Amino acid sequence: MIVMKDVTKIYEMGGAQVFALNGVNLEVDDGDFLAVMGPSGSGKSTLLYTIGALLTPTKGNVTIDGKSIYKMKPRQRAEFRRENVGFIFQTFELLPYLTALENVMLPLYLSGVAISKHEDIAEEALRKVGLADRALHKPTELSGGEQQRVSIARGIVNNPHILLADEPTGNLDQKTGNEIIQFLHKLNDRDGLTIIMVTHDPDKARLSNMVLQMIDGRVVEDEEPTYRKRK
Protein backbone atom coordinates (compact mmCIF):
# COMPACT_ATOMS: atom_id res chain seq x y z
CA MET A 1 0.00 0.00 0.00
CA ILE A 2 1.22 3.46 -0.92
CA VAL A 3 0.45 6.26 1.52
CA MET A 4 1.32 9.93 0.96
CA LYS A 5 0.78 12.24 3.91
CA ASP A 6 0.83 15.99 3.44
CA VAL A 7 3.51 15.72 0.79
CA THR A 8 4.85 19.04 -0.44
CA LYS A 9 7.59 19.61 -2.98
CA ILE A 10 8.85 23.15 -3.40
CA TYR A 11 11.26 24.30 -6.11
CA GLU A 12 13.11 27.58 -5.83
CA MET A 13 12.95 29.34 -9.19
CA GLY A 14 14.48 32.79 -9.51
CA GLY A 15 13.87 33.54 -5.86
CA ALA A 16 10.23 32.47 -6.08
CA GLN A 17 8.87 29.30 -4.51
CA VAL A 18 7.01 26.96 -6.84
CA PHE A 19 4.83 24.30 -5.23
CA ALA A 20 5.13 21.25 -7.48
CA LEU A 21 3.20 19.30 -4.84
CA ASN A 22 1.19 21.12 -2.24
CA GLY A 23 0.05 19.05 0.73
CA VAL A 24 -0.90 15.91 -1.18
CA ASN A 25 -2.62 13.12 0.75
CA LEU A 26 -3.15 9.89 -1.08
CA GLU A 27 -3.65 6.19 -0.47
CA VAL A 28 -3.24 3.57 -3.17
CA ASP A 29 -4.04 -0.04 -2.37
CA ASP A 30 -2.08 -2.96 -3.75
CA GLY A 31 -3.41 -3.94 -7.16
CA ASP A 32 -4.98 -0.54 -7.90
CA PHE A 33 -4.70 1.06 -11.34
CA LEU A 34 -4.57 4.80 -10.72
CA ALA A 35 -4.64 7.34 -13.54
CA VAL A 36 -3.28 10.81 -12.72
CA MET A 37 -4.59 13.63 -14.88
CA GLY A 38 -4.12 17.34 -14.98
CA PRO A 39 -2.70 20.16 -17.06
CA SER A 40 1.03 20.58 -17.72
CA GLY A 41 2.90 21.70 -14.60
CA SER A 42 0.16 20.48 -12.27
CA GLY A 43 2.58 18.12 -10.48
CA LYS A 44 1.55 14.78 -12.04
CA SER A 45 5.08 13.64 -12.84
CA THR A 46 6.42 15.03 -9.55
CA LEU A 47 3.82 12.89 -7.76
CA LEU A 48 4.91 9.87 -9.76
CA TYR A 49 8.62 10.34 -9.09
CA THR A 50 7.95 11.02 -5.40
CA ILE A 51 6.12 7.70 -5.13
CA GLY A 52 8.97 6.09 -7.12
CA ALA A 53 11.56 7.03 -4.44
CA LEU A 54 13.34 9.29 -6.92
CA LEU A 55 12.37 12.71 -5.61
CA THR A 56 12.70 13.68 -1.98
CA PRO A 57 9.73 15.82 -0.91
CA THR A 58 10.32 19.10 0.88
CA LYS A 59 7.77 18.13 3.49
CA GLY A 60 5.54 15.19 4.32
CA ASN A 61 5.94 11.46 4.32
CA VAL A 62 5.66 8.68 1.74
CA THR A 63 5.32 5.12 2.96
CA ILE A 64 5.17 2.04 0.83
CA ASP A 65 4.16 -1.18 2.57
CA GLY A 66 4.78 0.57 5.86
CA LYS A 67 8.31 1.68 4.98
CA SER A 68 8.97 5.38 5.05
CA ILE A 69 11.03 5.59 1.87
CA TYR A 70 12.54 9.04 2.40
CA LYS A 71 13.84 8.10 5.83
CA MET A 72 16.02 5.50 4.13
CA LYS A 73 19.66 6.22 3.21
CA PRO A 74 20.21 6.88 -0.52
CA ARG A 75 21.65 3.42 -1.18
CA GLN A 76 18.78 1.72 0.68
CA ARG A 77 16.34 3.81 -1.33
CA ALA A 78 18.03 2.77 -4.58
CA GLU A 79 17.77 -0.85 -3.47
CA PHE A 80 14.12 -0.36 -2.58
CA ARG A 81 13.55 1.08 -6.07
CA ARG A 82 15.29 -1.86 -7.72
CA GLU A 83 13.17 -4.37 -5.84
CA ASN A 84 9.78 -2.71 -5.74
CA VAL A 85 9.35 -0.14 -8.49
CA GLY A 86 9.34 -0.25 -12.29
CA PHE A 87 9.28 2.86 -14.48
CA ILE A 88 7.86 3.45 -17.95
CA PHE A 89 8.47 6.77 -19.68
CA GLN A 90 6.81 8.72 -22.46
CA THR A 91 9.99 8.66 -24.57
CA PHE A 92 10.78 5.05 -23.59
CA GLU A 93 14.30 5.94 -22.33
CA LEU A 94 16.03 2.86 -23.63
CA LEU A 95 19.82 2.95 -23.85
CA PRO A 96 20.53 3.31 -27.58
CA TYR A 97 23.79 1.33 -27.54
CA LEU A 98 22.23 -1.78 -26.00
CA THR A 99 19.96 -4.30 -27.67
CA ALA A 100 16.37 -4.78 -26.51
CA LEU A 101 17.46 -7.84 -24.54
CA GLU A 102 20.36 -5.98 -22.92
CA ASN A 103 18.09 -3.07 -22.00
CA VAL A 104 15.80 -5.52 -20.25
CA MET A 105 18.79 -7.13 -18.53
CA LEU A 106 19.88 -3.80 -17.07
CA PRO A 107 17.70 -3.93 -13.89
CA LEU A 108 18.89 -7.53 -13.35
CA TYR A 109 22.50 -6.36 -13.57
CA LEU A 110 21.83 -3.54 -11.11
CA SER A 111 20.06 -5.92 -8.70
CA GLY A 112 23.02 -8.29 -8.71
CA VAL A 113 21.01 -11.23 -10.12
CA ALA A 114 23.34 -14.10 -11.08
CA ILE A 115 24.67 -13.28 -14.53
CA SER A 116 23.89 -16.79 -15.79
CA LYS A 117 20.19 -16.15 -15.22
CA HIS A 118 20.05 -12.76 -16.97
CA GLU A 119 19.28 -14.02 -20.44
CA ASP A 120 16.49 -16.42 -19.46
CA ILE A 121 14.74 -13.90 -17.19
CA ALA A 122 15.02 -11.06 -19.72
CA GLU A 123 13.81 -13.27 -22.58
CA GLU A 124 10.82 -14.27 -20.48
CA ALA A 125 10.00 -10.59 -19.86
CA LEU A 126 10.29 -9.85 -23.58
CA ARG A 127 8.06 -12.86 -24.33
CA LYS A 128 5.43 -11.41 -21.98
CA VAL A 129 5.33 -8.22 -24.03
CA GLY A 130 5.38 -10.18 -27.28
CA LEU A 131 8.82 -9.11 -28.41
CA ALA A 132 10.93 -12.24 -28.03
CA ASP A 133 11.73 -12.19 -31.73
CA ARG A 134 13.08 -8.61 -31.58
CA ALA A 135 15.43 -9.28 -28.65
CA LEU A 136 18.64 -8.59 -30.52
CA HIS A 137 17.51 -5.37 -32.15
CA LYS A 138 18.69 -1.99 -30.97
CA PRO A 139 16.04 0.59 -30.00
CA THR A 140 16.57 2.54 -33.23
CA GLU A 141 15.56 -0.57 -35.16
CA LEU A 142 12.24 -0.84 -33.30
CA SER A 143 8.96 1.03 -33.77
CA GLY A 144 7.65 3.34 -31.01
CA GLY A 145 5.20 0.71 -29.82
CA GLU A 146 7.91 -1.93 -29.76
CA GLN A 147 10.25 0.38 -27.85
CA GLN A 148 7.54 1.04 -25.27
CA ARG A 149 6.97 -2.69 -24.90
CA VAL A 150 10.71 -3.19 -24.33
CA SER A 151 10.46 -0.42 -21.75
CA ILE A 152 7.58 -2.29 -20.06
CA ALA A 153 9.59 -5.51 -20.13
CA ARG A 154 12.45 -3.64 -18.49
CA GLY A 155 10.01 -2.21 -15.92
CA ILE A 156 8.65 -5.61 -14.91
CA VAL A 157 11.72 -7.81 -15.27
CA ASN A 158 12.60 -7.56 -11.56
CA ASN A 159 9.02 -8.47 -10.58
CA PRO A 160 8.25 -5.17 -8.84
CA HIS A 161 4.84 -4.69 -7.28
CA ILE A 162 4.50 -1.06 -8.39
CA LEU A 163 4.71 0.12 -11.98
CA LEU A 164 4.90 3.87 -12.55
CA ALA A 165 4.08 5.03 -16.05
CA ASP A 166 4.75 8.64 -17.06
CA GLU A 167 2.53 9.31 -20.09
CA PRO A 168 3.33 5.93 -21.62
CA THR A 169 1.19 6.56 -24.70
CA GLY A 170 2.19 10.18 -25.24
CA ASN A 171 4.51 9.36 -28.11
CA LEU A 172 2.40 6.65 -29.70
CA ASP A 173 -0.45 6.66 -32.18
CA GLN A 174 -3.95 5.92 -30.94
CA LYS A 175 -3.96 2.24 -31.88
CA THR A 176 -0.53 1.48 -30.43
CA GLY A 177 -1.34 3.57 -27.36
CA ASN A 178 -4.48 1.52 -26.77
CA GLU A 179 -2.51 -1.69 -27.12
CA ILE A 180 -0.04 -0.49 -24.49
CA ILE A 181 -2.90 0.49 -22.12
CA GLN A 182 -4.53 -2.91 -22.66
CA PHE A 183 -1.24 -4.55 -21.88
CA LEU A 184 -0.87 -2.52 -18.67
CA HIS A 185 -4.39 -3.59 -17.65
CA LYS A 186 -3.44 -7.17 -18.33
CA LEU A 187 -0.46 -6.80 -15.99
CA ASN A 188 -2.74 -5.20 -13.39
CA ASP A 189 -5.42 -7.88 -13.67
CA ARG A 190 -3.25 -10.92 -14.16
CA ASP A 191 -0.22 -10.15 -11.97
CA GLY A 192 -1.86 -7.84 -9.44
CA LEU A 193 0.67 -5.11 -10.24
CA THR A 194 -0.12 -1.71 -8.72
CA ILE A 195 0.00 0.76 -11.59
CA ILE A 196 0.07 4.54 -11.39
CA MET A 197 -0.14 6.17 -14.79
CA VAL A 198 0.14 9.84 -15.68
CA THR A 199 -1.88 10.65 -18.77
CA HIS A 200 -3.42 13.53 -20.64
CA ASP A 201 -5.94 11.32 -22.37
CA PRO A 202 -9.29 11.10 -20.50
CA ASP A 203 -10.33 8.04 -22.56
CA LYS A 204 -7.31 6.12 -21.37
CA ALA A 205 -7.72 7.43 -17.81
CA ARG A 206 -11.32 6.26 -17.79
CA LEU A 207 -10.16 2.65 -18.28
CA SER A 208 -8.38 2.68 -14.91
CA ASN A 209 -10.19 1.95 -11.68
CA MET A 210 -9.21 5.30 -10.13
CA VAL A 211 -8.65 8.76 -11.53
CA LEU A 212 -6.83 11.53 -9.75
CA GLN A 213 -7.15 15.10 -11.02
CA MET A 214 -4.37 17.52 -10.15
CA ILE A 215 -4.05 21.27 -10.48
CA ASP A 216 -1.18 23.41 -9.16
CA GLY A 217 0.29 20.61 -7.10
CA ARG A 218 -2.97 19.81 -5.34
CA VAL A 219 -5.39 16.94 -5.66
CA VAL A 220 -8.50 18.77 -6.78
CA GLU A 221 -11.68 18.36 -4.79
CA ASP A 222 -14.86 19.11 -6.76
CA GLU A 223 -18.46 18.05 -6.82
CA GLU A 224 -17.80 14.85 -8.66
CA PRO A 225 -14.98 13.12 -6.79
CA THR A 226 -11.97 12.88 -9.03
CA TYR A 227 -10.42 10.18 -6.94
CA ARG A 228 -12.85 7.36 -6.99
CA LYS A 229 -12.99 3.63 -7.14
CA ARG A 230 -14.52 2.23 -10.28
CA LYS A 231 -14.34 -1.42 -9.28
Next chain:
Amino acid sequence: MKLRAITMVLKNFSRRKARLILSSIGLILAIAVIVSTFTVAHSMQIQIGAEVEKYGPNIIVTPKSESISVPYGSVVVGNVTIPESSLEKIYTIPNRGNLRAVSPKIYGQVEYGNSSLLVVGMISEQEAKLKKWWNVGGSLPQNDTNQILLGSAVESFLRSSVGSTITINNMTLTIAGILSETGSVDDYSLFLPLHTAQKLLNLPGALSVIDVGALCQNCPVEVMSQQIMDAMPEVKATPIKQAVETRMKAIEQTANFSLLLGSIILAVGCAGIMNTMLASVHERMKEIGIFMSLGADDFHLYKIFILESLILGLIGGLIGCLVGLVSSTIMGPLLMKTMISLWETPLYIIPLCIALSIIVCIAASLYPAWRASKIDPVQALRTV
Protein backbone atom coordinates in the same frame (compact mmCIF):
# COMPACT_ATOMS: atom_id res chain seq x y z
CA MET B 1 24.37 -13.08 -23.93
CA LYS B 2 25.54 -11.56 -20.69
CA LEU B 3 25.35 -7.99 -19.50
CA ARG B 4 28.31 -6.80 -17.51
CA ALA B 5 29.51 -3.31 -16.68
CA ILE B 6 32.34 -3.84 -19.15
CA THR B 7 29.84 -4.70 -21.93
CA MET B 8 28.03 -1.41 -21.36
CA VAL B 9 31.27 0.57 -21.21
CA LEU B 10 32.66 -0.96 -24.40
CA LYS B 11 29.38 -0.52 -26.28
CA ASN B 12 29.23 3.07 -25.09
CA PHE B 13 32.82 3.63 -26.24
CA SER B 14 32.10 2.18 -29.66
CA ARG B 15 29.57 4.90 -30.37
CA ARG B 16 31.83 7.68 -29.14
CA LYS B 17 35.08 6.76 -30.83
CA ALA B 18 36.08 10.28 -31.84
CA ARG B 19 35.74 11.58 -28.30
CA LEU B 20 37.66 8.59 -27.00
CA ILE B 21 40.54 9.24 -29.40
CA LEU B 22 40.61 12.97 -28.65
CA SER B 23 40.61 12.52 -24.91
CA SER B 24 43.38 9.92 -25.14
CA ILE B 25 45.79 12.06 -27.14
CA GLY B 26 47.21 13.95 -24.14
CA LEU B 27 47.60 10.72 -22.25
CA ILE B 28 49.24 8.89 -25.15
CA LEU B 29 51.63 11.81 -25.65
CA ALA B 30 52.62 11.92 -21.99
CA ILE B 31 53.22 8.19 -21.73
CA ALA B 32 55.13 8.26 -25.04
CA VAL B 33 57.43 11.02 -23.75
CA ILE B 34 58.07 9.16 -20.52
CA VAL B 35 58.74 5.83 -22.24
CA SER B 36 60.96 7.29 -24.96
CA THR B 37 62.95 9.35 -22.46
CA PHE B 38 63.44 6.34 -20.26
CA THR B 39 64.43 4.15 -23.21
CA VAL B 40 66.92 6.66 -24.62
CA ALA B 41 68.44 7.46 -21.21
CA HIS B 42 68.67 3.80 -20.30
CA SER B 43 70.26 2.93 -23.61
CA MET B 44 72.81 5.74 -23.23
CA GLN B 45 73.65 4.67 -19.71
CA ILE B 46 74.23 1.13 -20.87
CA GLN B 47 76.48 2.32 -23.68
CA ILE B 48 78.51 4.57 -21.41
CA GLY B 49 78.72 1.78 -18.88
CA ALA B 50 79.97 -0.54 -21.60
CA GLU B 51 82.52 2.04 -22.70
CA VAL B 52 83.74 2.52 -19.18
CA GLU B 53 84.00 -1.20 -18.78
CA LYS B 54 85.73 -1.64 -22.09
CA TYR B 55 88.09 1.27 -22.11
CA GLY B 56 90.72 2.29 -19.69
CA PRO B 57 91.16 2.12 -15.98
CA ASN B 58 88.65 3.29 -13.42
CA ILE B 59 91.22 3.74 -10.67
CA ILE B 60 94.78 4.97 -10.88
CA VAL B 61 97.08 4.00 -8.07
CA THR B 62 100.09 6.28 -7.59
CA PRO B 63 102.68 6.61 -4.86
CA LYS B 64 101.96 9.09 -2.12
CA SER B 65 104.14 11.99 -3.14
CA GLU B 66 104.41 15.68 -2.75
CA SER B 67 106.89 16.27 -5.61
CA ILE B 68 105.64 15.94 -9.16
CA SER B 69 107.80 15.66 -12.19
CA VAL B 70 106.78 13.27 -14.96
CA PRO B 71 103.50 13.83 -16.75
CA TYR B 72 101.86 10.86 -18.50
CA GLY B 73 98.65 11.68 -20.24
CA SER B 74 96.33 13.14 -17.74
CA VAL B 75 98.14 11.41 -14.91
CA VAL B 76 101.11 12.83 -13.16
CA VAL B 77 103.72 10.52 -11.78
CA GLY B 78 106.10 11.46 -9.04
CA ASN B 79 109.69 10.43 -8.42
CA VAL B 80 108.64 8.20 -5.61
CA THR B 81 107.69 4.69 -6.68
CA ILE B 82 105.51 1.90 -5.40
CA PRO B 83 107.35 -1.29 -4.41
CA GLU B 84 106.32 -4.07 -6.76
CA SER B 85 106.15 -6.40 -3.80
CA SER B 86 103.06 -4.61 -2.49
CA LEU B 87 101.14 -5.20 -5.76
CA GLU B 88 99.63 -8.40 -4.41
CA LYS B 89 97.86 -6.44 -1.68
CA ILE B 90 95.42 -5.10 -4.26
CA TYR B 91 94.00 -8.60 -4.55
CA THR B 92 93.15 -8.61 -0.87
CA ILE B 93 90.58 -5.81 -0.98
CA PRO B 94 86.95 -6.76 -0.14
CA ASN B 95 85.77 -5.83 -3.66
CA ARG B 96 88.48 -7.89 -5.36
CA GLY B 97 85.77 -9.70 -7.31
CA ASN B 98 85.24 -6.49 -9.26
CA LEU B 99 88.86 -6.26 -10.41
CA ARG B 100 88.97 -6.70 -14.16
CA ALA B 101 92.58 -5.77 -14.79
CA VAL B 102 95.47 -4.67 -12.64
CA SER B 103 98.22 -3.21 -14.76
CA PRO B 104 101.39 -2.20 -12.89
CA LYS B 105 103.67 0.15 -14.84
CA ILE B 106 107.01 1.88 -14.63
CA TYR B 107 107.65 5.08 -16.52
CA GLY B 108 110.92 6.65 -17.37
CA GLN B 109 112.85 8.58 -19.96
CA VAL B 110 115.84 7.29 -21.92
CA GLU B 111 118.19 9.04 -24.27
CA TYR B 112 118.32 7.83 -27.82
CA GLY B 113 120.67 9.80 -29.99
CA ASN B 114 119.78 13.40 -29.41
CA SER B 115 116.25 12.64 -28.34
CA SER B 116 114.69 11.32 -25.23
CA LEU B 117 112.12 8.60 -25.39
CA LEU B 118 109.33 7.79 -22.95
CA VAL B 119 109.66 4.22 -21.74
CA VAL B 120 106.70 2.34 -20.30
CA GLY B 121 107.23 -0.96 -18.59
CA MET B 122 104.10 -3.09 -18.43
CA ILE B 123 102.62 -6.54 -18.18
CA SER B 124 101.30 -6.93 -21.73
CA GLU B 125 98.19 -8.99 -21.08
CA GLN B 126 97.03 -6.72 -18.22
CA GLU B 127 97.60 -3.54 -20.25
CA ALA B 128 95.83 -5.08 -23.24
CA LYS B 129 92.80 -5.81 -21.04
CA LEU B 130 92.60 -2.12 -20.16
CA LYS B 131 93.29 -0.76 -23.62
CA LYS B 132 91.02 -2.77 -25.84
CA TRP B 133 91.28 -0.16 -28.55
CA TRP B 134 94.95 -0.96 -29.08
CA ASN B 135 95.62 -2.24 -32.54
CA VAL B 136 98.98 -3.93 -32.64
CA GLY B 137 100.84 -4.83 -35.82
CA GLY B 138 102.95 -7.85 -34.85
CA SER B 139 102.63 -8.94 -31.24
CA LEU B 140 102.75 -7.62 -27.74
CA PRO B 141 106.11 -7.98 -25.92
CA GLN B 142 106.42 -11.24 -23.98
CA ASN B 143 107.07 -10.79 -20.29
CA ASP B 144 110.70 -10.89 -19.13
CA THR B 145 112.07 -10.72 -22.69
CA ASN B 146 113.81 -7.93 -24.55
CA GLN B 147 110.87 -7.44 -26.86
CA ILE B 148 109.36 -4.00 -27.31
CA LEU B 149 106.22 -2.41 -28.69
CA LEU B 150 106.58 0.94 -30.43
CA GLY B 151 104.03 3.74 -30.41
CA SER B 152 103.21 4.91 -33.92
CA ALA B 153 105.14 8.19 -33.57
CA VAL B 154 108.18 6.40 -32.19
CA GLU B 155 108.05 3.98 -35.08
CA SER B 156 108.09 6.84 -37.60
CA PHE B 157 110.97 8.42 -35.71
CA LEU B 158 113.07 5.26 -35.52
CA ARG B 159 112.05 4.05 -39.00
CA SER B 160 112.21 0.51 -37.71
CA SER B 161 110.02 -2.42 -38.50
CA VAL B 162 108.82 -5.52 -36.66
CA GLY B 163 111.66 -7.95 -36.13
CA SER B 164 114.44 -5.35 -36.27
CA THR B 165 116.42 -4.38 -33.20
CA ILE B 166 117.44 -1.18 -31.53
CA THR B 167 119.91 -0.58 -28.76
CA ILE B 168 119.14 1.66 -25.84
CA ASN B 169 121.44 2.07 -22.84
CA ASN B 170 123.51 -0.89 -24.10
CA MET B 171 120.45 -3.09 -24.13
CA THR B 172 119.43 -4.64 -27.44
CA LEU B 173 115.71 -4.73 -27.88
CA THR B 174 113.72 -6.56 -30.55
CA ILE B 175 110.65 -4.85 -31.99
CA ALA B 176 107.77 -7.34 -31.46
CA GLY B 177 104.97 -5.03 -32.52
CA ILE B 178 103.97 -1.58 -33.62
CA LEU B 179 100.94 0.19 -32.20
CA SER B 180 98.55 1.86 -34.59
CA GLU B 181 97.91 5.53 -33.94
CA THR B 182 95.81 6.03 -30.80
CA GLY B 183 95.81 9.81 -30.57
CA SER B 184 97.12 9.53 -27.02
CA VAL B 185 100.50 9.69 -25.30
CA ASP B 186 100.86 5.98 -26.16
CA ASP B 187 101.87 7.05 -29.70
CA TYR B 188 105.06 8.57 -28.25
CA SER B 189 105.89 5.68 -25.93
CA LEU B 190 108.10 2.68 -26.08
CA PHE B 191 106.51 -0.29 -24.32
CA LEU B 192 108.66 -2.92 -22.69
CA PRO B 193 107.95 -5.84 -20.41
CA LEU B 194 107.82 -4.54 -16.83
CA HIS B 195 110.96 -6.21 -15.52
CA THR B 196 112.96 -5.36 -18.65
CA ALA B 197 111.96 -1.71 -18.29
CA GLN B 198 112.90 -1.75 -14.60
CA LYS B 199 116.36 -3.03 -15.63
CA LEU B 200 116.68 -0.46 -18.41
CA LEU B 201 115.69 2.37 -16.09
CA ASN B 202 117.74 0.92 -13.27
CA LEU B 203 114.69 0.85 -11.00
CA PRO B 204 114.36 -2.83 -10.03
CA GLY B 205 111.19 -3.76 -8.19
CA ALA B 206 109.75 -0.27 -8.61
CA LEU B 207 106.38 0.76 -10.02
CA SER B 208 105.31 4.26 -11.05
CA VAL B 209 101.65 3.57 -11.25
CA ILE B 210 99.09 0.78 -11.12
CA ASP B 211 96.12 1.16 -13.45
CA VAL B 212 93.10 -0.71 -12.16
CA GLY B 213 90.02 -1.59 -14.22
CA ALA B 214 86.86 -2.51 -12.36
CA LEU B 215 84.44 -4.95 -13.87
CA CYS B 216 80.99 -3.42 -13.78
CA GLN B 217 78.74 -0.66 -14.98
CA ASN B 218 78.46 1.20 -11.73
CA CYS B 219 81.35 -0.17 -9.68
CA PRO B 220 81.76 1.43 -6.29
CA VAL B 221 85.04 2.93 -7.49
CA GLU B 222 85.32 5.36 -4.60
CA VAL B 223 84.85 2.51 -2.18
CA MET B 224 87.35 0.37 -4.06
CA SER B 225 89.85 3.25 -4.13
CA GLN B 226 89.56 3.57 -0.37
CA GLN B 227 89.93 -0.19 0.03
CA ILE B 228 93.14 -0.07 -2.02
CA MET B 229 94.48 2.77 0.09
CA ASP B 230 93.59 0.84 3.24
CA ALA B 231 95.43 -2.23 1.94
CA MET B 232 98.39 -0.21 0.63
CA PRO B 233 99.00 2.76 2.91
CA GLU B 234 101.92 3.85 0.73
CA VAL B 235 99.73 4.66 -2.27
CA LYS B 236 97.11 7.12 -3.38
CA ALA B 237 94.20 5.59 -5.34
CA THR B 238 92.25 8.03 -7.49
CA PRO B 239 88.93 7.03 -8.99
CA ILE B 240 88.53 8.28 -12.54
CA LYS B 241 84.89 8.80 -12.96
CA GLN B 242 84.56 12.46 -13.37
CA ALA B 243 84.16 12.33 -17.13
CA VAL B 244 81.78 9.43 -16.88
CA GLU B 245 79.91 11.11 -14.08
CA THR B 246 79.59 14.32 -16.07
CA ARG B 247 78.12 12.44 -19.00
CA MET B 248 75.89 10.38 -16.74
CA LYS B 249 74.78 13.55 -15.02
CA ALA B 250 74.02 15.20 -18.36
CA ILE B 251 71.91 12.19 -19.32
CA GLU B 252 70.25 12.20 -15.95
CA GLN B 253 69.44 15.88 -16.27
CA THR B 254 68.07 15.40 -19.77
CA ALA B 255 66.05 12.43 -18.56
CA ASN B 256 64.79 14.42 -15.56
CA PHE B 257 63.84 17.33 -17.77
CA SER B 258 62.00 15.00 -20.14
CA LEU B 259 60.30 13.31 -17.20
CA LEU B 260 59.24 16.73 -15.96
CA LEU B 261 57.95 17.49 -19.44
CA GLY B 262 56.17 14.12 -19.46
CA SER B 263 54.66 14.86 -16.06
CA ILE B 264 53.41 18.24 -17.25
CA ILE B 265 51.88 16.66 -20.34
CA LEU B 266 50.43 13.96 -18.08
CA ALA B 267 48.90 16.62 -15.82
CA VAL B 268 47.46 18.37 -18.88
CA GLY B 269 46.26 15.00 -20.20
CA CYS B 270 44.70 14.30 -16.80
CA ALA B 271 42.91 17.65 -16.90
CA GLY B 272 41.79 16.82 -20.44
CA ILE B 273 40.40 13.47 -19.34
CA MET B 274 38.63 15.08 -16.40
CA ASN B 275 37.17 17.65 -18.76
CA THR B 276 36.04 14.95 -21.19
CA MET B 277 34.54 12.94 -18.35
CA LEU B 278 32.71 15.98 -17.01
CA ALA B 279 31.40 16.71 -20.50
CA SER B 280 30.44 13.05 -20.71
CA VAL B 281 28.53 13.31 -17.41
CA HIS B 282 26.69 16.32 -18.81
CA GLU B 283 26.00 14.64 -22.14
CA ARG B 284 24.82 11.45 -20.50
CA MET B 285 22.63 13.18 -17.96
CA LYS B 286 19.56 11.37 -19.25
CA GLU B 287 21.32 8.02 -19.26
CA ILE B 288 22.37 8.59 -15.64
CA GLY B 289 18.76 9.45 -14.83
CA ILE B 290 17.60 6.21 -16.46
CA PHE B 291 20.17 4.24 -14.48
CA MET B 292 18.98 5.86 -11.25
CA SER B 293 15.32 5.23 -12.06
CA LEU B 294 16.20 1.57 -12.52
CA GLY B 295 17.77 1.51 -9.07
CA ALA B 296 21.41 2.39 -9.68
CA ASP B 297 23.14 3.87 -6.64
CA ASP B 298 26.39 5.85 -6.40
CA PHE B 299 28.38 2.60 -6.33
CA HIS B 300 27.00 1.54 -9.75
CA LEU B 301 27.78 4.95 -11.25
CA TYR B 302 31.29 5.03 -9.78
CA LYS B 303 31.86 1.54 -11.12
CA ILE B 304 30.88 2.50 -14.66
CA PHE B 305 32.87 5.74 -14.72
CA ILE B 306 35.95 4.18 -13.14
CA LEU B 307 35.75 1.22 -15.51
CA GLU B 308 35.58 3.64 -18.43
CA SER B 309 38.64 5.49 -17.20
CA LEU B 310 40.44 2.22 -16.54
CA ILE B 311 39.91 1.14 -20.14
CA LEU B 312 40.86 4.59 -21.37
CA GLY B 313 44.02 4.42 -19.25
CA LEU B 314 44.83 0.92 -20.47
CA ILE B 315 44.39 1.82 -24.13
CA GLY B 316 46.19 5.18 -23.73
CA GLY B 317 49.01 3.51 -21.81
CA LEU B 318 49.44 0.72 -24.35
CA ILE B 319 49.44 3.05 -27.35
CA GLY B 320 51.66 5.54 -25.46
CA CYS B 321 54.20 2.80 -24.71
CA LEU B 322 54.18 1.67 -28.32
CA VAL B 323 54.57 5.23 -29.64
CA GLY B 324 57.28 5.92 -27.04
CA LEU B 325 59.29 2.83 -27.93
CA VAL B 326 59.04 3.43 -31.67
CA SER B 327 59.82 7.14 -31.38
CA SER B 328 62.84 6.45 -29.16
CA THR B 329 64.38 4.34 -31.93
CA ILE B 330 63.89 7.28 -34.31
CA MET B 331 64.67 10.16 -31.93
CA GLY B 332 67.60 8.46 -30.15
CA PRO B 333 69.97 8.46 -33.14
CA LEU B 334 68.68 11.85 -34.33
CA LEU B 335 68.87 13.84 -31.11
CA MET B 336 71.23 11.95 -28.86
CA LYS B 337 73.43 10.22 -31.44
CA THR B 338 72.64 6.98 -29.69
CA MET B 339 71.43 3.79 -31.31
CA ILE B 340 68.51 2.46 -29.31
CA SER B 341 68.19 -1.23 -28.82
CA LEU B 342 64.66 -1.99 -27.66
CA TRP B 343 65.81 -5.40 -26.46
CA GLU B 344 67.90 -3.71 -23.81
CA THR B 345 64.97 -1.67 -22.49
CA PRO B 346 63.80 -3.13 -19.19
CA LEU B 347 60.33 -4.56 -19.70
CA TYR B 348 59.07 -3.23 -16.39
CA ILE B 349 58.71 0.23 -17.93
CA ILE B 350 55.68 -1.00 -19.93
CA PRO B 351 53.49 -2.24 -17.04
CA LEU B 352 54.74 0.68 -14.96
CA CYS B 353 53.65 3.25 -17.54
CA ILE B 354 50.34 1.47 -18.18
CA ALA B 355 49.71 1.44 -14.43
CA LEU B 356 50.61 5.14 -14.28
CA SER B 357 48.26 5.86 -17.16
CA ILE B 358 45.43 3.91 -15.49
CA ILE B 359 45.99 5.59 -12.11
CA VAL B 360 45.98 9.05 -13.71
CA CYS B 361 42.79 8.23 -15.62
CA ILE B 362 41.03 6.86 -12.56
CA ALA B 363 42.12 9.88 -10.50
CA ALA B 364 40.79 12.14 -13.27
CA SER B 365 37.45 10.34 -13.28
CA LEU B 366 36.73 10.44 -9.54
CA TYR B 367 35.38 13.98 -9.50
CA PRO B 368 33.18 13.47 -12.61
CA ALA B 369 31.91 10.18 -11.11
CA TRP B 370 31.09 11.99 -7.88
CA ARG B 371 29.27 14.66 -9.86
CA ALA B 372 27.33 11.94 -11.69
CA SER B 373 26.31 10.33 -8.41
CA LYS B 374 25.00 13.67 -7.15
CA ILE B 375 22.78 14.32 -10.15
CA ASP B 376 19.09 14.81 -9.45
CA PRO B 377 17.54 11.85 -11.30
CA VAL B 378 14.30 13.66 -12.05
CA GLN B 379 16.10 16.67 -13.53
CA ALA B 380 18.29 14.22 -15.48
CA LEU B 381 15.26 12.39 -16.88
CA ARG B 382 13.75 15.69 -17.98
CA THR B 383 16.82 16.69 -20.03
CA VAL B 384 16.36 16.36 -23.75
